[in-house]
Structures are given as structure tokens and as C-alpha cells.
Amino acid sequence: MAKCDLTIRGGTIVTATDRFVADIGIRDGVIVEISESITDTSEVIDATGLHVLPGGIDAHVHLDQPTSDGTKMADDFATGTLSAAAGGNTTVLPFAMQVKGTSLRQCVEDYHRKAEGKCFTDVSFHLVISDPTPFVLGQELPALVRDGYTSFKVFMTYDDLVLNDQELLEVFDVARQEEALVMVHAEGNDAIKFMTQKLESEGHNAPYYHAEAHSQIAEREATHRAISHAQLTDVPVVIVHVSGRDPMEQIQWARRRGMKVFAETCPQYIALTKEDLKGLNMDFQGAKYVCSPPPRDTDSQNAIWEGLSDGTFDLFSSDHCPFYFDAPNETGKNNNRARTSFKWVPNGIPGVETRLPILFSEGVSKGRISIERFVALTSSNPARLYGLYPKKGTLTIGSDADITLWDDCREVTIRQDDLHHGSDYTPYEGMVVKGWPVRTILRGKTIMVEGKVSDEKATGQHLRRGKSELGYSKK
Secondary structure, eight states: OOOBSEEEEEEEEEOSSOEEEEEEEEETTEEEEEESOOOOBSOEEEOTTSEEEEOEEEEEEOOSOOOTTOOOBSOOHHHHHHHHHHTTEEEEEEEEEOOTTSOHHHHHHHHHHHHTTTOSSEEOOEEEOSOOOHHIIIIIHHHHHHTTOOEEEEESSOTTTBOOHHHHHHHHHHHHHHTOEEEEEOOOHHHHHHHHHHHHHTTOOSTHHHHHHSOHHHHHHHHHHHHHHHHHHTOOEEEOSOOSHHHHHHHHHHHHTTOOEEEEEOTHHHHOOGGGGGTTTTOGGGGGGOOSSOOOOHHHHHHHHHHHHHTSOOEEOOOBOOBOSSOGGGOSSSOHHHHHOGGGSOOOBOOTTTHHHHHIIIIITTTSSOHHHHHIIIIIHHHHHTTOTTTSSSOSTTSBOOEEEEEEEEEEEOOGGGOOSSSSOOTTTTOEEEEEEEEEEETTEEEEETTEESOSSOOOOBOOOOOOTTTSOOO
């Protein structure tokens, strides 16, 4: 065998199904050998005492995305992917969001321009369908799916994004025809509006009441409705950012009936509760935790852990949606309009860099899930579900050499001052985690070591994806 460019020596290799000690040989950015000992190599990284994991794949992030109210998102593609790399990720899947009245194809081209030359990790876009006109559904969307944009998201809430039931069914039907995967933000828009008006009329305007307005009941109802639409059109769907027991039970109900319904959850639903939205004595600091769906209660946390353990959840993503808390020109969460009512607080929290450490610490280190399950939730399943496997998401001969070296004994206190994202705060400030990524390798090249970027040049690539391995059977 020809000489390797790089060998990772002596670490414990972990995939979604296996765990063993071996060397990994890399040439031209691809894994070419896995064996007990590799000696013919140009460079060696000693991984003794470390776990060697497939690079993290965060399948749900928002970067450089416009907002309807002019609020500025805190991360562009440079800071967002830099933060992802520092957190042990080698691939992120952000959204190319269609603005109503605009071309979907033009939207995708605009996002490519935003990302070009700025990505420290590899990137592949999901689409967001906000304006499903006959031209979008009949021409643009099918063509984009065939070009490798094989997943798209629809919203059941937010006035500028929400689709009615007829539109949802039409989008689902196109997905079925093109064998694309539909991601659904499942919250009932009318129920949220009703509760918002009721709370405001009672003088309940503080950030905490966001969690009351965005009730788990509204999430449960929308989840069931999305599943019903998927059943009617015979299309696989992903219910994203599931927050608690009620929507989980709808997903489990569907699976017992043989439907292909996949489920994603996020760090905020195991590390935060709605009590965090109170801040200190109901002050405005609670706005730092406003996201949708919001964190719930301890029973919901317990339910999420049950789902992470028993296979209800396929994905653990960050839903990284970073805003500033304090920002000039009234563009952060702490703005005068937001202080009049929770409904104006920008929805979203940062989390791409802390996703892996939080799940590892709370899950693997505390014995709730195995390290193999950790790899499945954070790398292998995202790759399989979104058409990247086995190029990404595993450590096998022929796969890209996307690797994270993990120290399972290292204890770190999460602090905003140490993070790389663009936001001016982290909702996980002061949280102590056990287990931390110490080196991130993208296609055989180290992009992060000990929390520092090893090369200022962004070398991430855009990935064209195939159809979902899990959603549609291979022909």
C-alpha cells in the first residue's frame, strides 16, 4: 500500500456500532487504512488515551439569515463554521431561506455567495419553502432537488413563513415525487396567536410568557397534523426540535403504524427549562433563553432522555440561531420593542459549539447513553438521513477523513469568553461539562486543536447530497 499522508495512532475508534483500538491511515483526505499498526506514513498524530470519532454533523443551523423585523443574526458563515469546528464538527447543514415573493433558485445562489470562501467546515444547504407558487413547486424545487438539495423545511408558524394545510400538502406531494425529505417546524400558529393575545391582555409581557404562549399543546397538535399530512401524501418527514413528551408520543404513535417519521431534539431541551426564561426575578435577562419551541419542564427533560436512549430520536442538532443580546441600533434581543412584549423577542439561541460537549457530558459521562449512540445521534444518523453517508458520518475505508479527537475525562466550564460564535452570550454560561473535543480534522487536515484554529484559511466545501438513505430505500 502507498505511503499515508497522516496516521492517527493508538486511539479508541468509535462508530455508531463499534469501538476498538487501531490506527487510521489517511491519504489525499480519505481514510485508506485501518489496522493495528501503520508505520509507512509522513505524519503521526498520537491519539493514545483519546476517542477517535467521526466528525460531528450539525444538521440544523441558521447562519447569516435575514429576519422580517431587521434583527441582525450574530453569525455569518465564517464565525458560525469556525464555532462549529471548535466544537468538534466537520459539517454543518444551514438553511437557504426563501423570502416570500422571491425565486427559490435565486435564494440558493444568494446563500452560496454569502458562504463562498468563508467556511471552516463543509456545508450543505437545506431549503426553506415559504412561498410555494406553482412555478416553485413545478419547476424550481424539483430542479434543485436533482441538483443535490435533497431536503427542505416548512413552517407551521411565524407569519412570514407559515404555510396553510393546502400548501403543506402540495409541498409534501412534490417531496414524494422527487424523493426529497421534508423537515417540519411543528407549532400551531393560531393557538400561539390566541395565547399571545390572551397573555398580553392580562399584562403578561415578560420573556417568560413566551414559553406559555408556545405551549406544548400547540406543538403536539401541529406534530399530529404534520404526520397526518405525511401519511396522506406517503412522504417521510423529520419533526425538528422536539421539546417534550406530548409531541414525542405523536411520533411514536406514527411509527407504530409503520410511518417514516424521524425526530430531532436539541441541547436546550436537556439543559434548560422554561424557568430560565424568568431570568432574575422576571427581569429581561430571560430573553436570552427565548427560542421556539421553548424549553419545557423537568418531566419534558426526562422524556427527551427516554427518547434519546430508546431510539425515538434520530438526530441531536443544535438549532443554532444566534442573536446578540445587546447590540447597536436596536438589533439585539434587548431592544425597546422586545421589552414591550415577549412576542417581539427574536427567537433563537446560539449552540453549535456546545452541542457535542453538552450531550456527551449529560449523556455518555452520566451513563444515560453509550458513546456509540452519541456518534449515531450527532454524526452517523445525520449523514444517513440527509444523503451524505458513507462519505461522511463514519470511519471506514473510503470515507472522508473527518475526525474528532475526544478527551472523555476533560472537565470544562462553558464560558462566553472562550467560545467562537458571534453572539455576545451563551445560554449555557457556567455549565460544567465532562468530555471535550481537543482536535478537529476535516478531510485529513487539522482545522482546530485545543480550541484554536490551526489555519486561518477557510477550506470547507459545499456538499451535493444524494437522497435520504433512511427516508427512501436505495434502488
